Amino acid sequence: MYAVLDIETTGGKFNEEGVTEIAIYKFDGHEIVDQFISLVNPERPIQEFVVKLTGINNKMLRNAPKFYEVAKRIVEITKDCILVAHNSAFDYRILRTEFQRLGFDFERNTLCTVELSQQLIPEQPSYSLGKLTRSLGIPIADRHRATGDAIATVKLFKLLLEKDVSKDIIQNSIKYFDRRLEKEKLLNLVDSIPTVSGVFYVQDINGKVIYIGRGKNIKHEINTLFLKITKRASKIQERANSISYDKTGNELFTRLRYYLELDKLSPKFNFKKKFKYNLEPFNSDDFLIVDKGREVEEHSIILIENNDVFGYGYTNLAYQENNLPILKKIITPFSDKDIAKTIIKNYLRKNKVEKIIRF
Numbered sequence: 382m383y384a385v386l387d388i389e390t391t392g393g394k395f396n397e398e399g400v401t402e403i404a405i406y407k408f409d410g411h412e413i414v415d416q417f418i419s420l421v422n423p424e425r426p427i428q429e430f431v432v433k434l435t436g437i438n439n440k441m442l443r444n445a446p447k448f449y450e451v452a453k454r455i456v457e458i459t460k461d462c463i464l465v466a467h468n469s470a471f472d473y474r475i476l477r478t479e480f481q482r483l484g485f486d487f488e489r490n491t492l493c494t495v496e497l498s499q500q501l502i503p504e505q506p507s508y509s510l511g512k513l514t515r516s517l518g519i520p521i522a523d524r525h526r527a528t529g530d531a532i533a534t535v536k537l538f539k540l541l542l543e544k545d546v547s548k549d550i551i552q553n554s555i556k557y558f559d560r561r562l563e564k565e566k567l568l569n570l571v572d573s574i575p576t577v578s579g580v581f582y583v584q585d586i587n588g589k590v591i592y593i594g595r596g597k598n599i600k601h602e603i604n605t606l607f608l609k610i611t612k613r614a615s616k617i618q619e620r621a622n623s624i625s626y627d628k629t630g631n632e633l634f635t636r637l638r639y640y641l642e643l644d645k646l647s648p649k650f651n652f653k654k655k656f657k658y659n660l661e662p663f664n665s666d667d668f669l670i671v672d673k674g675r676e677v678e679e680h681s682i683i684l685i686e687n688n689d690v691f692g693y694g695y696t697n698l699a700y701q702e703n704n705l706p707i708l709k710k711i712i713t714p715f716s717d718k719d720i721a722k723t724i725i726k727n728y729l730r731k732n733k734v735e736k737i738i739r740f
Contacts, residue, residue, distance in 0.1 A: 383408045383492070384462035385538055387531035388472045389435050392428030396478050399423025400448055401437050404527035405458050406535050408465070410542060413535065417458050418528055420445040435525045448479045459489055463555060467510045467534050469493040488558040494537050497554055501544040510534065563618060567607045570624050576600045577675075580638045581626040583617060583648075592617050592650040595639040599626055617650050630675035630695075633683075633728045637693065640724055644717050659723040662688050669702065669738040670725070680735070683725060684712060690721045702738070 389402040400421045407415035420437070422445040432438050455476070466472040469491040480487035495508050505513060510530060514521045519536045523529025545551045557563075574581065581599045583592040583606075596602035607618055629635040643651060663685055670683040674695050682702065684691040694712035696702050701711060715721040 382462045383410065383465045383538070384459040384489075385465045385531055385535045386459075386472055387466060387527045387534060388475050389437060389525070389527050390431070390475055391423045391425055392431040393425070396474075397425075398475060398478070399425045400475060400479055401427060401431075401435070401442060402527040403451070403455070404531035405455065406531055407458055407462065408535055408538070410539075415458055417451075417454055419451050421451060422447045437526075449483055452480065452483060452485070456487070462489065464489045464491045465494060465534065465538050466491070467494045467530070467537070469556075490558055491556045492538075492551065492554060493556075494534055494541065497541045497545075497551060498537070500550055500554070501541050510537075513537070567618060567621065570621060571600065571604050571607060574600045574603055574624060574626060575628075577626075577628045578631065578635060579627050579629045580635060580642065581624055582642075583621050583650075584623045584625065585620045586622040588623070590646050590648050591620055592648050593639065593642055593646065595635050597632070597635075613650055628675045630679070630681055631672045631734075632732070633670075633672060633725070633734065634681050634693070636724050636728065637721060640720055641716055644720055656720060656723070658719050659726050660719060661726065663726070665739050667740050669708075669740070670729075670734055671702065671736045671738060672734040682708065682712060684708060685725075690715050690718050690725060693721075705740075 384405050385408050386403065386405040388400055390398040390400055392398060401423050402420050404418045405416065406413045420442055422442045424447060427437065427439055427442075464473055464476075470493065473489070473491050477487050498505070498508055498513060502513075502517070505516060507513060507516075510533060511521065511524055514533050514537060517537070517540065519533060519540070521529060521533040542551065555562075576598050577600075578597045579599050580593060580595045581603060582590045583594070583603075585591050592606075594602050594606060603624065606614060607621075609615075627638055629638055640656070644656075665685070666688045668685050670685070672681045673679075674681045674697070676697075679695055679697045680702065681693070682696050683693045691709070692712035692714040696708070696711065701707055
């Protein structure tokens with residue numbers, strides 16, 4: 382059973398909005414079996430642009446029931462139903478916020494007709510409710526009013542049910558309030574990562590890096606990230622589709638890879654902070670920094686030449702380290718020498734490496 386709904390709000394700051402109108406149609410997959418429609422007094426002013434969009438103003442709502450007066454009916458009509466809405470994340474968030482103000486946990490599984498339409502009716506120029514229904518020949522009346530938008534969503538959802546011939550796309554698109562599928566996905570991602578020192582990259586469904594992390598034990602760091610309940614962490618968890626990693630072998634290389642990749646990729650969910658450069662000259666003009674590598678018998682190498690950072694890499698033969706022309710061929714030039722120089726100087730001031738070879 383489904384509860385197809387649409388909500389109009391006052392607008393305003395995130396999680397400070399109030400409901401002004403709600404329409405819910407209980408739908409069994411074939412026909413509407415129950416409905417609830419009501420204006421709601423939000424007990425706060427409506428933003429002017431919302432008044433122009435919906436036609437709902439504060440005067441209209443003066444004698445409308447307050448949310449706590451309709452809350453019981455909303456709970457009853459949506460009980461044992463999957464909530465369906467066009468951009469369900471918005472409607473569900475608004476409902477949960479209103480119920481939280483009453484001290485009640487409103488938890489329902491949800492389906493989004495935007496996401497379903499993108500899968501079942503691909504390559505549409507727009508997935509807004511108005512433009513999508515118009516392109517599909519679905520009539521829509523009272524646009525930007527809860528009743529009109531909810532009825533249009535019912536008709537759209539009925540079409541999507543028919544298009545899901547295999548009957549698995551819609552089932553696999555349900556977002557469970559207890560996040561059971563997401564938790565299973567995250568657990569599988571954590572299990573795929575070894576307990577090594579390095580840098581990890583969280584990627585979305587399109588392969589775009591959305592977050593970069595680091596640590597002496599990246600498996601532990603990823604697990605900690607996926608257990609956090611902050612707003613930022615929740616967005617990373619929701620979008621995480623795959624994780625790749627680079628094993629570094631030591632703390633200096635971990636810092637280098639982390640900050641250089643942050644500068645190059647600018648992931649959406651990493652905090653943006655101004656990098657403080659330290660570009661004072663090194664004590665020597667030409668030298669090698671040698672530290673432990675990723676494996677036994679491997680070394681990490683950083684080449685400083687003419688008091689400038691040249692590049693970094695790994696060697697497993699002393700011959701490579703002692704032959705500068707060969708060494709230059711196997712190491713990777715730094716993508717941002719100012720960042721690299723700053724990290725190396727700051728690290729050497731407080732930490733030891735296996736050895737420094739001057740030449």
